[in-house]
Structure formats: C-alpha cells, structure tokens
Amino acid sequence: MKSLEKDLLTGRHLETAIPEFAGRMFRNYRNYACARLSMNYFTYYEMVGEETCRDKRLSEYSDRFHNIINVLISDETSCFSDAIDQTERLRNQVIEVMNGLTAWVDIFNLYEYCLNRIEYKFEDGSEFLAHSDEELIRDLLRYLLEDKDHVVVNTKISEIVRQLPVRMTKSHFFELLKEGLSVYKDSEIRGIDDFIYRIRTTAMLEIPPVTFELSAAITEIFHEFEHADFSSLTKEDYKKLRDSLQICVEKIQTAVDRYMLLAENINDAYVLLLTSPDFYQQSYSYIAKPEKDPDTEAGMNLIMLENRLFSGESYEESYPEIEDGFFYLEGKQEKYGEQIQKYGYVMEEAMKSHEELWKEKQYHLLVPYFERLEKLVSGSVFAELGQQESEAGEISTEVYLNRKWTLLTEELSSFFETHPKLMNRAVMAHVLSELPVFFHNLDELKDYISRSLSGCGNPAEKAAVVQIFTQMMNES
Secondary structure, eight states: OHHHHHHHHHTOSHHHHHHHHHHHHHHHHHHHHHHHHHHHHHHHHHHHTTGGGGSHHHHHHHHHHHHHHHHHHHTOGGGHHHHHHHHHHHHHHHHHHHHHHHHHHHHHHHHHHHHHHHGGGTSOOGGGGSSOHHHHHHHHHHHHHTOOOHHHHHHHHHHHHHHSOOOOOHHHHHHHHHHHHHTTTTSBHHHHHHHHHHHHHHTTSOOOGGGGGSOHHHHHHHHHHHTOOGGGOOHHHHHHHHHHHHHHHHHHHHHHHHHHHHHHHHHHHHHHHHTOHHHHTTTOTTSOOOOOOHHHHHHHHHHHHHHHHHTTOOHHHHHHHHHHHHHHHTTHHHHHHHHHHHHTTHHHHHHHHTHHHHHHTTGGGHHHHHHHHHHHHSSOTTOOSOOOTTTTTOBOOHHHHHHHHHHHHHHHHHHHHHSOHHHHHHHHHHHHHHSOOOOSSHHHHHHHHHHHHHTOOOHHHHHHHHHHHHHHHHHO
16 A cells, blocks of 8 residues: 555556555445444444334334345445435434434533522532632632643633623623634635534524424423523422433433434445445446455444344344454454555545646546545544535635624524523523633633622522532543
8 A cells, every 4th residue: 555655646657556546445445334334233233222113213214224234235236326315315314313412402501501500599509609719710720721732721611611600791792702703704604604503503593493303202391491480490390300401311312322323324334335346336447346355244244144133133043143243353443444544645635736647537536435435434423425516615704704793693682682691691601612712811711710700699600600610620
C-alpha cells in the first residue's frame, strides 16, 4: 500500500496504481464493516430479541433491515441497487426517529432544570449554603484549569453556564445570542442553519412531528409537565413529577440505545452493498475482481447465523458456531480500521494534485464513492451522505445573519411571554451553553459566575446549583 500511495500522490503509473489501490481499499472497507456488523448484529439480537413487538416502529424497521441482510447473504447482485435504495430510505427514517428522541432529551433537560431548582423547597439544602461564593468560584476555576485541552475546558465552561442561575435582562441575552451567531459570518449557510436548528430544539421551539409518535406514555408525561405550575407545587406534586421524569429518562435512553445500534448496523450493511465486487465492477470495470477473502467469508457466515436467530432458530444450537466466528474475527476490525485511517485520504488528495489526468481517465468518479464509504464507517453515525447542489458553498452574509437573529429573537420573545419565569430561565441557560464560549479571558468568566451567584436570592435554587457543581467537580 505504501508504494501505491506514493504512485498516486506523485501521479505515476496511474493506470495500474489506481485500480490496484482502489481494490485494496474496497477490501479494507468491506472487511471492516463486515467484522463490525457481525459483532453488532449479535448485540442487537441480545438487546431487542423478540421485544421489538413492543415498539411497532422498531419492529417494522428491524424487519426491513433483516430483509436487506437477506439480500447481502444471497449475494444476488441484481438486487443490490434496489437494496441500496431501501437502505438509504431506512437510514433516513432512523435518523428522523433519532431527531425526535433528541428533541425529547432537550425537552426533559429543561424540565429537569426546573425540578432541580425547586428540590430544596422540600428538602434540607443548608449544607450546600454553608460555604461562600468566593470558595465555590475558586473551586470551579480549579476544576476548569486542571485540564489543558481547550476543547475539554470549553465543554466544562458550557456546563457551568448551563447550571448557573440566570440573572440577566432579555436584551442582554439576545445580544449574547447575536454575538454567538456572528462567528458564522462568511462561513457556509449550512453551518449557521444547523446551529440555529440546534438552538431551536434546545429552546423547545422546534419539535419534530415524529417526537409525538414515539411513545404515548412519554407524551402523556410531557403534558403533565407542560401544565405544571412550578411556583406552587406541593411536595407530593414534586415527587410525582420527579418519578415521571425518571420513567421518561429510562424509556428514552432505551430507545436511543436501540435505534443507535440499528443505525450503526444499517451503515455497515450499506458499506457491504457498496463494496461487493460484482456490484462496484458494474461502474468501475477496470478494478479487478479480488480472490475470495477468508475474513469476508467468516464475517458473512456469522451475519447469516445471526440473521437466522431473528427468524427463530435456536440460540443454544447456533451459539457455539457464532462464538467460533467471534474468536476468528477478533482483532480484524482494528486491523482494517487502521488501514482505512492510514490511507483513507489518498484518493481525494491525489486527485487534487492531478485533476486533469484523473478526469481524462474517469478516475475522479471514484472519489465521491469513497467519500460515502468514509462517512458510513466514521464515528458520525448520522452523517449526511451528500449535499444538495443549492446548499453547497453558499456563504452567510451579515444581512443573512441579522435576518436569522431577528426571526430567532422574535420566536424566543413569544415563548418567554407564554411560559413561566422558571422555564424561561431554563431556556436561556441552555441556549447560552450552546453558544460559542463568549468569555475572552478567565477574569470575565469569574465575574460572570460571581454576578450569577450573588444575584440569586432564592436559597432553594442556590442550594441546587451548589449541589450540582459539587457533584460535577467530584465526578471529574
């Protein structure tokens, strides 16, 4: 691979180097996805088994996924184009469900914030009020500075901002929001639109329709919170809502785990379809068909055995052979993953250096194909596999940013007018934590924390904040 890498980057022997390199990379992606799917498909069986019947949507999606696996196992290449279309549709639908689940998480994060702020109306929080603001600030700064990684430090700052009492005017809040949006000036419109979508979901302004189809039980609990008057809750009401919140968290987490694993399996099945030699040779006939690969055969055999478990075959009878397959594939995912990580950049980089030559031989058509494979095996399970032509490259101007900011502030203002103060503060805190860090130095952060703490005259809220920070620092 090293010599092929050199040939591609220097533009030498392309007519032999590109087909050879592409064939080896197809093998790397194929065996990586095969090893990972063979492990995760079995985990999916153990996770859901026959329980998918409790979630009709998951049951339907699982059945459709098993059908895609059946096509892979049969190796009927004539069916692959249709299977790829089915895989793409199923992947998009699972992403839609995950967007709904994420929206539920955002919603109940806000309600958890509200419940935390009133907890010590009913419990003794005096131990958290025993120390001065100065001591807490000193401890928080020490907690921040124990890390040298700027990404980690900024994440910690965002979490502190999310939990601090919000004591600022709406106009100041909107100015901070405008400043946060300004960093996207002269960047692609997709970036600012994605950021605004995240702000809208965080602030409960954007609730995907699928959210309310996921679980009648969760929806019912949501309405309990929606109509709760946090300023006049009794201890009994508080405990009931706290118990309901716990139920929601467990249900949502279970659903997230299942759909996430299904999404990972869909991505790997997609890779196996795209890297089938008989399939890709239809478009790239200059890539020689490889000899049979024992790692691929072992992985596909394991996937076939696992597929039969979902069809009702005996677990006890199948497991010994499945276990043997796991032993054989041990370390294979890491082996092929290292190859992808090491050489995944070569195609695109080589084409940039010798674009005319690549286009002359039609080799440039390989690049988007491999870009898709790279996205499917990446850690971004829900990565978009392509951009629409109208979206790619459009740059956000100051006029565009101001228009987006105006619309967002109008929506937030309407929200604030129709919701209680505690919920409004929850929304402000969570939105502020999503913004790029708006402190220019440590002194500004220290002053912000000091003002937030000193401006909080509610002992129950302050005790809750100190308790949360104490737990945060102890867990680091």
